[in-house]
Amino acid sequence: MTSRSIRAFSDTIHICNECAQPAFKGEFGPEHFQEQWDGVHCPMFPLAGDLVTVSWDALSLGELKAKYPDTYPHL
Numbered sequence: 001m002t003s004r005s006i007r008a009f010s011d012t013i014h015i016c017n018e019c020a021q022p023a024f025k026g027e028f029g030p031e032h033f034q035e036q037w038d039g040v041h042c043p044m045f046p047l048a049g050d051l052v053t054v055s056w057d058a059l060s061l062g063e064l065k066a067k068y069p070d071t072y073p074h075l
Contacts, residue, residue: 006033007065013056018042018049022064025051035070 006013006022016023016032019042023030030048032040042048056064 004031004033006035006068007070009033009065013054013061013064014048014051015054016042016044016048016050017052018044021048022068023048023051033068034072035068038071 004024004026009024011024013022013024014030015021016030019040021032021036021040021042023032025031026047030044030051032042032046032048037046
């Protein structure tokens with residue numbers, strides 16, 4: 001499973017119906033972003049539950065990407 005950063009993700013960002021955190025359609029199904037590796041309390045993690053589509057506007061999506069907590073260890 002390839003983890004992806006929410007900050008660089010250019011495809012559609014959805015919401016996981018299990019934990020209400022951002023998620024995306026991965027190669028093998030719904031997944032959470034790499035920034036969520038240590039902070040998402042989702043019973044499906046690192047996968048995600050069913051995806052809820054959100055009609056993001058550019059400002060709200062930009063703010064989400066910029067302000068989403070990143071606890072992933074960047075070595």
